Amino acid sequence: MTGGKIRNMEEFARVSGISRPTVSKYFNDPGSVRSSTRARIEAALEQHDYRPNIYAMNQNRKLTKNVGVVVPLLSDPYFAEIARNLEQRCIAAGYRPTLFSSHGDPAFEVEVLETLRSLKPAGVLLAPLGRASDRQALEKFCxxxxxxxxxxxxxxxxxxxVGSDNFQFTAHITDYLCRTGEPPCFFEMKTPANPNAHRRRQSYLNAMQEFGHTPHVISIDGEGWGFEEIGRLGGHEALQKGSFSTNTILCSNDRLAIGLLTACYEKNIRVGRGDDCAIRVAGQDGHPHSRYTCPPLTTISHNYDAVSQTAAEALFTAIEGQVSPWKSTxxxxxxxxxxxA
Amino acid sequence: MTGGKIRNMEEFARVSGISRPTVSKYFNDPGSVRSSTRARIEAALEQHDYRPNIYAMNQNRKLTKNVGVVVPLLSDPYFAEIARNLEQRCIAAGYRPTLFSSHGDPAFEVEVLETLRSLKPAGVLLAPLGRASDRQALEKFCxxxxxxxxxxxxxxxxxxxVGSDNFQFTAHITDYLCRTGEPPCFFEMKTPANPNAHRRRQSYLNAMQEFGHTPHVISIDGEGWGFEEIGRLGGHEALQKGSFSTNTILCSNDRLAIGLLTACYEKNIRVGRGDDCAIRVAGQDGHPHSRYTCPPLTTISHNYDAVSQTAAEALFTAIEGQVSPWKSTxxxxxxxxxxxA
DNA sequence: GGCATAATTTTACGCGCGTAAAATTTATAT
DNA sequence: ATATAAATTTTACGCGCGTAAAATTATGCC
Incomplete structure (x- = not known):
């Protein structure tokens, strides 16, 4: 970084001894110019640290390099983690990711999509709110x-x-619980925000039938995304009423399980698989926090890396021109x- | 939304019967045009749902409406929560917030600032990594x-x-712990990522001296932002060695406390203030998760709302032209x- | 060395909007 | 009604870059 400040691509092209359109081409795709040209531009770049004006760039480009990443609730470490993962993959692939959270609010989700639309992104990685989402708005956006x-x-x-196989999730952990103790009952929200919850319930029912056990589902009240509190309150009520039919409880997700663990603590019920424990509790998701609950939570974890890799690569492939029919992974x-547990 | 698609401000100005420069003025600041004009524009807006091209806008505006929000680690729910709060205040004030996480990495923090710079933001709300930050880069950016x-x-x-009064935090909770049981020892990281940790230790030392007790600090090893794991491992070691001089442990922050609680669980040590409990553990921060630990964590909480409100308002005031000398709140x-505890 | 091909340069235009200055209209006060 | 200020319109230019077409140059190959 020596020379005076470079004001625009014109000036930068001059100092690097290359024509502006070629410089423009370089910034669009460094691989599209001859390697000797690329070397000269990069040498000039070291001297002058010029960066193209992204607004002027994006105004005229047919396709920006922007990628939107939208999650339902960024304050949930599960989504924060997967968003971070996706963000890094976008950067590695040469895109410019922008992070958005719907904050658990369908109206805000629509706003996010509107904002995103005006960003003219090359593509979007979207984790919808689910049940509460405005289907029409989503569809139109897509x-x-x-x-x-x-x-x-x-x-x-x-x-x-791209997502996790919720049927496999619940079948697998139900199997584990059945093999290692009493068959589980299933603890869930009555009106879950996320459609995955329905698959998990169904998978639980299937698995229990297959194993020859009688299923038992406890559906608790509660709206919104405060799953821990919903799990805690629902747990208190269920424990009070004796709704749990066995000593093993499989929760629809980890955050619900975390709330249930708190309820158990507050009711002085010891959780775990030791002889001195009254019940077993398991979750689903592999939530970043699940390692640090007391007791640490047995769960079935998303393959964060594989999910984000598959999702990101599928998007990039599509952006780069490969059309392929709709597919669910x-x-x-x-x-x-x-x-x- | 009736009429055909509006391509640009020119067309929109035509259908709304207003000149383009006035429409431009409206979008820049709706309050700057006569109310009758504003009404006509807004009526047209209902009919045609036009939105100005943000790239063309920002290219020419001396000052964009963009505001960057940068936190050290978005997967920490504490930062996620405060980021959400700030984001909403920006929107309410008519700015366009963009969220960034440094992911605990000083090199990435610098990259974020570079990205931010090219966004030409009107202002930035920045929570630095702290000790690890590249001071020079921060200073230049500022x-x-x-x-x-x-x-x-x-x-x-x-x-x-704008931040929390860490001296008050620790003095207050130390006082509480002293009044309700054995005076606390202080559990912290030897090389904390965050400078607030130093203030808290100092405040602990001051408070203990003031109350006439002998302070005792346990400084544990560990690098990075995985505080729970650091707290858990450090907790195991301290418990093993009998490093805790009293039955009351004040942790430098909630995440460390969460890890310590897990260590206690794993060592079968009952935590709480009941007669059957061996030790008391308290945290600091009012972390979103602290309600759901087992036992639920006694802590001293940031005033999230007040911090974000003060921070946001101070920035907006500065952006809107009020110069005032540097101040710490x-x-x-x-x-x-x-x-x- | 000559040729086909690819890369680069030249030239020129346009994107959608901000903004400034002067002319004109409208609102407000006297 | 008139003067004055404020808001709006007209006109015109420029921002920094993408992009297209044609002309030129460089590269690889036999």
Whole structure:
């Protein structure tokens, strides 16, 4: 960084001894210019640290390099983690990711999509709110912007869907619980925000039938995204009423389980698989926090890396021109055995 | 939304019967045009749902309406929560917030600032990584872009600093612990990422001296932002060695406390203030998760709302032209009594 | 060395809007 | 009604870059 400040691409082209259109081409795709030219531009870049004006760039480009990443609730570490993962993959692939959270609010989700639309992104990685989402708005957005849906599926919209195999999740952990103790009952929200919850319930019912056990589902009240509190309150009520039919409780997700663990603590009920424990509790998701609950939570974890890799690559492929029919990819989870079950 | 698609402001101006420069003025600041004109534009807006091209807008505007919000680690729900709060205040004030996480990495923090710079933001709300931050890069950025520092202070850079009063935090909770049981020892990281940790240790030492007790600090090893794991491992070691001099442990922050609680669980040590409990554990921060630990964590909470409101307003005031000398605002925290101490 | 091909340069235009200055209209006060 | 200030319109230019077409130059190959 020596020379005076470079004001625009014209000046930068002059100092690097290359024509402006070629410089423009370089910034659009460094591989599209001859390697000797690329070397000269990069040498000049070291001297002058010029960066093209992104507004002027994006105004005229047919396709920006922007990628939107939208999650339902960024304050949920699960989504924060997957968003971070996706963000890094976008950067690595030469895109400019922008992060958005719907904050659990369908109206805000629509606003986010509107904002996103005005960003003219090359593509969007969208984890919809689910049940509460404005289907029509989503559909319209997907028809305008190349959108890959992840985490939670809403019909067959967008380019494709990538997420976890919730049937496998619940079947697998139900199997584990049945083999190691009393068959589990299933603890869930009556009106879950996320459609994955329905698959999990169904998978639980299937698995129990297959194993020859009688299923038992406890559906608790509660609206919104405060799952821990919903789980805690629902747990208190269920414990009070004796709604749990066995000593083993499989929760629809980890955050619900975390709330239930708190309820158990508050009711002085010892959780775990030891002889001195009254009940076993398991979750589903492999939530970043699940390692640190007391007891640490047995759960079945998303394959964060594989989900984000598959999702990101599918989007990039589509952006770069490969058209392929809508497809749903569901990845298996991995059982994580800890002390709670 | 009736009429055909509007391509640009020219067309929109035509259908609304207003000149383009006035329409432009409206979008820049709706209050700057006569109310009758505003009404006509807004009527047209209902009919045609036109939105100005943000790239063309920002290219020419001297000052964009963009505001960057940068936190050290978005997967920490504490930062996610404060980021959400700030984001909403920006929107309410008519700005366009963009969220960034440094992901705990000083090199990435610098990259974020570079990205931000090319966004030509009107202002930035920045929570620095702290000790690991590239001071020079931060300082240079602050001299180019109106930046308000929050959460963790780095010298006297930027427009101002807004955060919590860590001295008050620790003094207050230390006082509480002393009054209700054995005086606490202090559990912290040897090389904390965040400078607030130093203030808290110092405040602990001051408070203990003032109350006439002998302070005792346990400084544990560990690098990075995986505080729970650091707290858990450090907790195991300290418990093993009998490093805790009293039955009461005040942790430098909630995440460390969460890890310590897990260690206690794993060592079968009962935590709480009941007669059957061996030790008391308290945290600091009012972390969103602290309600759901087992036992629920006694802590002293940031005033999230007040911090974000003060920070946001200070930035907006500065953006809108009010120059005022650098100032540090530190807000008091509120004690939250739960079962752990 | 000559040729086909690819890369680059030249030239020129346009994107959608901000903005400034002067002319004109409208609102407000006297 | 008239003067004055404020808002709006007209006109015109420029921002920094993408992009297209044609002309030129460089590269690889036999």
């Amino acid at each position: 028809s305008d912007v190349p959108t890959l849906i992840f985490d939670s599926s809403v019909d067959e919209i967008g380019l494709a869907f 569901r990845l298996e989870g991995k059982l994580i055995l800890r002390d709670s | 001299s180019d872009v109106p930046t308000l520092i929050f959460d963790s202070s780095v010298d006297e850079i930027g427009l101002a600093f 530190r807000l008091e925290g509120k004690l939250i009594l739960r079962d752990s």
